[in-house]
Amino acid sequence: MSAAQTDTTTIESRLARLREQFMVRVITHLATLDDLADRLDAAGTAADREESRWIAHSLAGAGGTFGFPVVSRHAGDLEDYLATGPDNAALAARLRTTVAAIRQDMAANMTSLGDQAEGSLP
């Protein structure tokens, strides 16, 4: 294997590790969005709305780069929706819809990753 191929392999394996870390981050963010939906239903504050916006912005921005365009699209739609100033109940409902859609996409991705991992076994 040439030095260039070694470099490429090293970079690709690093990218795969970073992608896994991103998936963990997404799962964490989705859990937080679940909590935020509950808080908004109860007595949501401006801080809750801001945290929702920040997570949506973060996922919308990074999702496409890490190879999850569906995550990026759902999170982007949520960010745009937040900018319209919905009330807490409507926002909570939208948060839950978004979280469900992203989880569905992540599950599909994980299955795909699992298939790839199994396929790569000797």
Add this chain to the structure above:
Amino acid sequence: MDRDIGLAVVDDDPLYLDYLSNLLALQGGMRVTCLASETALFETLPQEPFDCILMDYDLGHNNGLSVAERVNAMLSDPPPIVMLTGGGSERTAVKAFRSGFSDYVSKRDLKLVELVGAVRGAVDRHEAARSARARTEALQQQLEFNATTGLYDMRFIRARLDEFTVRGTTHRFCVIVVDLPQLADVRAELGYMAGERLLRAFASRLRDVVTPDDLAGHLDNDGFIILVDRPAALTGVDAMVERLANALSQEFTLDRTQIRIEPQIATAHFPESGTSADALLAAARPARAEVPTASAIAMPAQPTDAGAPDLDASATQLIQKSERRAERRQRVLRQAKIKLNGHSTVIDCNVRDLTTRGARLRVDSYFAVPAEFDLAIVGTGTTRRVATRWQIGRDIGVEFVAEVP
């Protein structure tokens, strides 16, 4: 670009930064440096020249627009900046371009090919702009010099004079002005190109005397100026003027014509002679009209064997066969009168050179002189019959034929 692109990627999300930089490195042709904040960017920029900056729009407390403004203010040749944004609104894109970003890529539907294309495109455009700028600067540099002599042109010298005079009176400097009033005669008699060749030769001698630390340039068509802005050299200005006078008074040979220019050299010291550029120039330039000038061109005094040749042939002979004279010419500036038609027509002229055999005359307005006429030189009390040997414009060469009783 033949070499790898030096790319700085700035993002305050370490995971995103790591992933994106590896993704770009995988494309090849890029040396990627990861910077986690605008602070890291500003610390690195002075040490490492990047070809491009790829920067997130949202950088903690600062947005990318203010960071870009600071980068552009900080560097004389700032690299192009490509903005990454999670928002992707049209308004942000417009702001980005108005703020001088080279390109704008949305993170939401990021396509690596587009991102790499944006970076490469920005670098290529920047390189093209830099090349164009370099060509313009080279042209401007050329414009600072006179195309004929290679000395600084008048605008450049004038700008330096203005700069020097505003530094304050403690910064002493000296202005040396070299005037060549006879150069106009050379142009009139031998033609414009001959005048340019002489000017070039003259400038070459001037450069030999002036040190590289002094600024030598044109003051106008027939004048040179030297700015001596070295405190240590100011005491030696008189010696420099003497060296200039010696070097510039030597004869020039243009084809086979001997030309001797008598330069008028004067100096003005800042602040004693004046505290403005105009005052210094006025102090260093005596009024030309008060200084009579002798001819610069040696001319044959002896008539040719052919008797009275036609005027054109005579003039050609003058230029081609000019040699050092056995008899020294007397350089004079006297009034004389050309008398024609039995003295019924009298035309004033100046005698510019005089020998026992002939004279060179200049009339105020051109007219075709006859082959022979009478010439009365004011103050001598005599009138002589003269034969015209040549005429170039207003200048006439005559040979004395006989004294008129």
